[in-house]
Amino acid sequence: MEEDDLKYDELNLAEAKAIQNELRERTRIEPLQNEITTIAGADISLNRFSEVIFAGIVMLRYSDMQPIAYSMVESRTSFPYVPGFLAFREVPALVQALEQMSVKPDVIMVDGHGIAHPRRMGIAAHFGALTGMATMGCAKNILFGKWQEPGIQKGEFSPIMTKEEIIGYAFRSKLKTNPVFVSPGNKLSLQNSLDIMQRCSGSYRLPEPTRRAHDFVNLFRTGKLESGYHELNPTLLF
DNA sequence: GCGACAG
DNA sequence: ATCTTGTCGC
Numbered sequence: 199m200e201e202d203d204l205k206y207d208e209l210n211l212a213e214a215k216a217i218q219n220e221l222r223e224r225t226r227i228e229p230l231q232n233e234i235t236t237i238a239g240a241d242i243s244l245n246r247f248s249e250v251i252f253a254g255i256v257m258l259r260y261s262d263m264q265p266i267a268y269s270m271v272e273s274r275t276s277f278p279y280v281p282g283f284l285a286f287r288e289v290p291a292l293v294q295a296l297e298q299m300s301v302k303p304d305v306i307m308v309d310g311h312g313i314a315h316p317r318r319m320g321i322a323a324h325f326g327a328l329t330g331m332a333t334m335g336c337a338k339n340i341l342f343g344k345w346q347e348p349g350i351q352k353g354e355f356s357p358i359m360t361k362e363e364i365i366g367y368a369f370r371s372k373l374k375t376n377p378v379f380v381s382p383g384n385k386l387s388l389q390n391s392l393d394i395m396q397r398c399s400g401s402y403r404l405p406e407p408t409r410r411a412h413d414f415v416n417l418f419r420t421g422k423l424e425s426g427y428h429e430l431n432p433t434l435l436f
Numbered sequence: 437g438c439g440a441c442a443g
Numbered sequence: 444a445t446c447t448t449g450t451c452g453c
């Protein structure tokens with residue numbers, strides 16, 4: 199009855215790679231269709247050495263970056279962290295978190311890469327292919343591709359390149375701090391990912407959706423937030 | 437063959 | 444990712 203959940207734990211890397219190649223056919227890197235009203239940050243949190251994973255999606259109002267809802271899920275993973283295969287460890291829980299949201303965000307910003315990946319299938323692309331949502335990735339470290347240090351001013355950026363194409367950008371989200379790495383995942387373009395990153399940059403290195411998701415999911419992991427879908431500040435809703 | 441390597 | 448105090452720099 200309740201056996202529709204993703205199960206990646208038993209896969210070996212060859213099988214995982216085959217799945218990435220299949221899912222890549224479902225991704226679309228193209229200009230966003232609709233206007234953005236809400237954006238969400240997606241992140242996970244774990245206790246050291248534990249297979250229990252806490253996943254969270256926090257939805258914010260795009261106009262002022264105020265959190266308006268969040269979805270928290272507690273699950274398990276045995277798939278290890280392997281660079282290039284992060285999605286197989288974290289995506290199942292994120293899918294659960296998304297499924298229980300009665301209102302879906304227009305765009306989801308995932309903590310990790312989009313197409314800036316050896317097979318163009320970073321966790322944001324994988325999540326987008328699976329759910330059909332518009333997604334983009336924002337990572338704190340590079341995984342794949344060549345890049346040059348962008349200018350020191352906030353908002354400056356430089357491309358992440360493969361031998362022949364741009365797959366994302368190193369973006370200076372804060373003065374005198376290391377850049378973050380952004381790339382589209384699904385249903386939005388390279389330019390869209392750059393514009394959205396710009397709009398989501400506040401006073402911290404991490405963009406608001408990702409930063410909020412990280413904060414919320416840690417509160418959840420430490421027992422200060424309940425699981426499930428919750429809306430907040432109903433009075434401030436647009 | 438060697439080094440790099442999201443969270 | 445997570446465990447943690449102080450500390451260096453702006």
